[in-house]
Amino acid sequence: MISIPFNKPYLTGKEAHYMYDAVYTGKLSGNGKYTQKCQKWFIQKYGFGKCLLTTSCTDALEMAAILLDIQPGDEVILPSYTFVSTANAFVLRGAKLVFADSRIDHPGIDESSLEALITPKTKVIVPVHYAGVACDMDVIMEVANKHNLFVIEDAAQAIDSYYTGKDGEKRALGSIGHLAAFSFHETKNIISGEGGMLVVNDERFKERAEIIWEKGTNRSAFFRGEVNKYGWVDIGSSFLPSEVIAAFLWAQLENFEDIQSRRCKIWNEYDIILKEWSAKNGIHQPTIPKFASNNAHMYYLVCESLEQRTLLLQYLKENDVLAVFHYLSLHKSDFYQSKHDGRVLSQTERYSNNLLRLPLFYDLNKKGQLKVVQLLKECLSKKNVTNI
Ligand SMILES: *Cc1c(COP(=O)(O)O)cnc(C)c1O
Numbered sequence: 001m002i003s004i005p006f007n008k009p010y011l012t013g014k015e016a017h018y019m020y021d022a023v024y025t026g027k028l029s030g031n032g033k034y035t036q037k038c039q040k041w042f043i044q045k046y047g048f049g050k051c052l053l054t055t056s057c058t059d060a061l062e063m064a065a066i067l068l069d070i071q072p073g074d075e076v077i078l079p080s081y082t083f084v085s086t087a088n089a090f091v092l093r094g095a096k097l098v099f100a101d102s103r104i105d106h107p108g109i110d111e112s113s114l115e116a117l118i119t120p121k122t123k124v125i126v127p128v129h130y131a132g133v134a135c136d137m138d139v140i141m142e143v144a145n146k147h148n149l150f151v152i153e154d155a156a157q158a159i160d161s162y163y164t165g166k167d168g169e170k171r172a173l174g175s176i177g178h179l180a181a182f183s184f185h186e187t188k189n190i191i192s193g194e195g196g197m198l199v200v201n202d203e204r205f206k207e208r209a210e211i212i213w214e215k216g217t218n219r220s221a222f223f224r225g226e227v228n229k230y231g232w233v234d235i236g237s238s239f240l241p242s243e244v245i246a247a248f249l250w251a252q253l254e255n256f257e258d259i260q261s262r263r264c265k266i267w268n269e270y271d272i273i274l275k276e277w278s279a280k281n282g283i284h285q286p287t288i289p290k291f292a293s294n295n296a297h298m299y300y301l302v303c304e305s306l307e308q309r310t311l312l313l314q315y316l317k318e319n320d321v322l323a324v325f326h327y328l329s330l331h332k333s334d335f336y337q338s339k340h341d342g343r344v345l346s347q348t349e350r351y352s353n354n355l356l357r358l359p360l361f362y363d364l365n366k367k368g369q370l371k372v373v374q375l376l377k378e379c380l381s382k383k384n385v386t387n388i
Contacts, residue, residue: 002368003320009186010259010362014251022247030240031220034247041253042197046172048180049201052213053249055241057156057183057196061089063239064152064179064198066212067205068124070095077117078126078154079109080331080348086128086154087330098122099331099340102347105287106130107355110347111139118143124150129158129173132189132297133288137163137176151177156196158182159189160260161295170293178202184249189263189297190256192249195241212236262362263296266369270299270358273373281308281380299358300326306353308380313356315379321372324357 022034030053039051054060070076072094078086080099087097098117103110107130114125125144127135137153144151155161158173159182165171174180179202184195200209210220216236221227252259271285278285282304288294303309309325316323329348331340358372 001320002371004322004359004364004368004372005361006322006324006357006359007187008361008363009191012251012255012259014254015248018247018251019244022243027243030242030246031214031223032243032246034243034250035240038246038249038253039197042199047175048172048199049175049203050199050206050209052198052200052209052239053241053246054196054198054213054239055245056085056185056194057154057181058085058089059239060181060183060196060198061085061152061154062092062237063209063212064181065089065093065095066235067179067200067209068150068152070123073121074123075119075121076124076126077114077122079107079128079130080329080345081107081130081327081351082128082154082330083156083327084330084333085156086126087336090124090126095123096121097330097336097339099343099345099348101345102130102351104347106133106289107347107351108133108135109140111136111143114140114143118147118149122147122149124152126152126154127177128154128156129161131286131300132158132161132173132295133286134158134161134163134173134292136289136291137171137173138165138291141176150179153177153180153199155180155199156183156185157188157295157297159295159297160256161297162293164291164293174199175201179205184252189259189295190249190252192241192245192252195245195249198239208234213239259362260295263360264294266360266364267294267296267299269366269369270360270373274301274376277377277380283308296360299360301356301358302351303354303356309354309356312376312379315382316372316375319371319375321375322359323372326351326355326357328352 042051070093074095076090076095155174161173180199182197184192216234219230222230284302329352
């Protein structure tokens with residue numbers, strides 16, 4: 001019997017070659033040839049401002065919070081349905097989190113709820129492009145501009161996804177907010193084990209971002225010959241990855257189109273073969289709003305109830321298929337619930353209880369995928385039989 005994991009990291013075959021090259025050319029620390037190649041690739045392909053590779057998306061978010069000078073008492077609006085790093089980055093600087101609910105049709109932030117959450121202390125809005133599907137960025141940027149707020153896109157899952165605005169222009173996610181953070185964790189589309197990237201679209205932050213990246217020094221400017229010595233000029237940390245990691249990432253970027261088209265094929269297959277079954281069982285398939293594109297980061301289902309989800313997850317597991325649920329609401333977490341203002345976030349709860357993610361990775365073959373689908377169908381029809 002074939003067993004199917006939830007995720008299996010895909011290797012293009014060139015990773016070890018480039019890592020070997022990085023090692024034996026003797027440039028092991030950060031910001032060398034491979035780092036530059038990767039950063040340039042993103043700028044050229046997506047029209048991002050400055051790109052800085054980091055050791056994780058978590059680090060990129062922490063850099064963003066430092067860059068925006070988040071101070072104790074500042075308020076940050078973010079969805080409750082997200083990964084802890086979206087929140088931690090700001091809590092580390094003493095900020096207060098104000099959680100927004102998700103959309104009814106999609107786990108992304110409910111943009112219509114934002115205006116009511118803004119106070120004189122609000123400093124930043126952090127939309128998370130869940131499953132790589134865009135939040136409604138026109139509305140979010142309008143609200144932010146009106147109230148003089150910054151926008152940091154948590155684009156951890158959003159590589160190669162787009163937003164089409166009211167002006168009809170299609171923009172890459174990560175190019176719209178003042179800042180954006182990407183992840184190359186092994187569970188994402190493009191990987192380097194652990195890895196991430198900060199995108200700086202706003203001119204005002206470009207120089208300082210580089211300083212924070214390099215431990216609070218102006219070392220990058222020194223290497224470019226812009227200053228004749230380098231020293232301590234600001235706060236910072238060691239956010240840049242070694243060349244070995246950047247070399248790994250470069251191999252992935254070279255095979256980018258292949259990886260994306262394979263993932264999209266699997267995603268579309270799921271979507272087609274589960275259509276009738278989902279509708280019949282009160283299960284929602286992913287909605288891609290008109291303004292968004294799909295980067296096939298994730299195939300998820302929103303079940304009718306927690307019981308139904310548990311039943312499906314268990315049945316798949318008993319049959320060697322690992323499907324998984326996703327975020328637990330941050331506003332109900334052990335760490336933050338006592339600090340949350342008590343508002344009920346019903347859509348967040350719904351996704352926490354009912355959302356189920358199916359295996360989706362490059363090497364998932366047709367046979368494997370059909371097994372997943374077969375088990376889903378079998379599980380609910382068995383239940384119906386026992387009910388009769
Ligand atoms: C994966 C992920 C992160 C964290 O990325 P790391 O690179 O593991 O630090 C943050 N936010 C979201 C929405 C994610 O999916």
